[in-house]
Each structure stands twice: as C-alpha cells, then as structure tokens.
Amino acid sequence: MIKFENVSVKYPGAAEPAIKDLNLSFERGEFVCVLGRSGAGKSTFIRCINGLQPVSEGTVKWNEKSLSDMTHKENLEIRRKTGMIFQQFNLIPRMSVVQNILTGLFGYKKSYQNLLGLFSSSERMTAIEAIQQVELTVEPTRRVENLSGGQKQRVAIARALIQNPKVFLGDEPVASLDPGTAERIFSLLKETHSKRNLVSIINVHDVGLAKKFATRIIALREGKLIFDGLPEQFNEEMYAAIYNQ
Numbered sequence: 107m108i109k110f111e112n113v114s115v116k117y118p119g120a121a122e123p124a125i126k127d128l129n130l131s132f133e134r135g136e137f138v139c140v141l142g143r144s145g146a147g148k149s150t151f152i153r154c155i156n157g158l159q160p161v162s163e164g165t166v167k168w169n170e171k172s173l174s175d176m177t178h179k180e181n182l183e184i185r186r187k188t189g190m191i192f193q194q195f196n197l198i199p200r201m202s203v204v205q206n207i208l209t210g211l212f213g214y215k216k217s218y219q220n221l222l223g224l225f226s227s228s229e230r231m232t233a234i235e236a237i238q239q240v241e242l243t244v245e246p247t248r249r250v251e252n253l254s255g256g257q258k259q260r261v262a263i264a265r266a267l268i269q270n271p272k273v274f275l276g277d278e279p280v281a282s283l284d285p286g287t288a289e290r291i292f293s294l295l296k297e298t299h300s301k302r303n304l305v306s307i308i309n310v311h312d313v314g315l316a317k318k319f320a321t322r323i324i325a326l327r328e329g330k331l332i333f334d335g336l337p338e339q340f341n342e343e344m345y346a347a348i349y350n351q
C-alpha cells in the first residue's frame with residue numbers, strides 16, 4: 107500500500123542526508139515500530155510517508171501512485187487518510203476535549219466551516235463515540251490544558267480516529283508519558299489498529315514497547331536502514347548496533 111523507492115532526504119545546508127536510499131513497503135495490518143537513536147532520521151522518515159516532508163531523491167508511492175505525481179487535491183486526500191499522533195500531542199490547550207477532537211474533521215470540510223466551528227450534530231456524536239472508544243473518562247467540555255499527559259494523548263488519538271484514517275503515523279507518541287501510561291496508550295493504538303485494519307508506523311525510543319506490540323520492527327542509523335524484521339529477530343546484537351556509539 108505504501109512504498110519507498112530509493113528515498114533520500116537532504117536538508118538544505120546539511121553535509122549528509124537525514125535519510126538515505128530507503129527501500130521499504132508497508133501493507134495493511136502491519137504495526138511497524140521504528141527504532142533509532144536521536145538524529146537517526148526517524149521523524150524525517152515518518153513525515154515523508156504522507157508528504158509532509160518532500161523527498162530529495164526517490165519516490166514515495168501510495169497504491170502504486172507516486173506522491174509527487176499527485177494533484178494538490180490527491181495530496182490532501184492522502185493527508186486526510188493519515189492520522190498523526192505526536193509526542194507533544196499538538197492539541198489546542200484552551201479548547202475543550204470535544205472541540206479538539208472535531209478538528210480531526212477539518213480535512214473534510216470547507217475552510218469557512220472550520221473557521222466558524224460549524225459542526226453538525228452527527229459530527230458531534232461521532233466525536234463523543236471517539237471519546238468512548240479511547241476510554242477517556244473526562245467531561246467532553248473540559249479544556250484540554252487541564253488534562254494529564256495520558257488523557258491528552260487519548261484526545262489526540264480520538265482526533266486521529268474521527269478522520270477515519272487508513273494509516274496511523276506516530277512520532278514518539280508516548281515519549282513524554284510514564285511507563286504504565288505509555289503501555290496503555292500503546293495497547294489502545296494497537297487495538298484500534300487491529301479493529302480498523304490500518305497500516306501503523308510509529309517511532310518509539312523504548313525497545314521494550316516495540317518488541318511487545320510491533321508486528322515488524324525497522325531500525326535506522328545515520329539515516330540508513332540497518333534492520334527490518336520480526337520483533338523476535340531483534341536481539342542484543344541489533345540493540346548494540348543501533349544504540350552504541
């Protein structure tokens with residue numbers, strides 16, 4: 107469904123590319139965890155998947171069609187099909203839980219409707235359903251700034267869910283949470299992933315989480331792919347190859 111062919115990204119002025127000659131493909135049902143040290147190119151890689159980061163060389167394809175050959179409209183459609191979840195949650199602190207979740211529908215609406223905050227009652231119902239799905243037990247009208255980290259990440263996942271995504275992308279979504287909360291959020295992501303038969307590609311800094319939840323692990327070092335395999339194939343030696351100086 108998603109394919110990287112000889113993809114490199116070099117930032118302006120950088121001596122070396124941030125990701126180098128990546129060849130990978132991802133199919134529905136795969137829950138992929140991406141490992142690598144800080145600076146290895148994980149965020150750059152994740153952002154290439156839906157075109158947030160343009161590639162310098164090579165091609166990213168969705169269903170055999172290259173992102174660079176798509177019209178603006180088709181590119182927006184790709185973004186809409188991608189639910190993104192970040193470490194910093196990227197929520198609007200002074201808005202309520204339900205308002206934040208409804209922003210997940212922005213890709214589906216005309217810009218004046220977004221500006222005026224116009225949502226139908228069925229859209230509001232969908233938001234409430236998403237709150238239930240992520241088992242968030244706070245008042246929907248509460249401001250997001252008053253929630254805990256784990257609750258905020260549940261809001262961010264609910265927002266991604268109402269987009270009705272085909273793909274989940276996560277950029278260290280649990281890095282700021284305590285280990286227990288991180289594991290609960292990961293189980294929720296995995297459960298949702300399985301129910302909806304998505305492609306999920308998630309950066310993690312915690313190898314334990316990757317081994318527990320991933321169906322496939324890939325690892326980057328200095329922008330290069332150095333591992334692509336099953337969690338049970340990921341051993342001590344690989345761990346050292348990724349994280350040792």
Ligand SMILES: Nc1ncnc2c1ncn2[C@@H]1O[C@H](COP(=O)(O)OP(=O)(O)O)[C@@H](O)[C@H]1O
Pocket residue numbers: 117118120124142143144145146147148149150151
């Ligand atoms: N916007 C940018 N401009 C220039 N260099 C960048 C930019 N973003 C990342 N880099 C560099 O690209 C490399 C990979 O970064 P990144 O993809 O953020 O890695 P990771 O997410 O694994 O920490 C690093 O050397 C980083 O400094």
Ligand SMILES: [Mg+2]
Pocket residue numbers: 148149150277
């Ligand atoms: Mg990063």
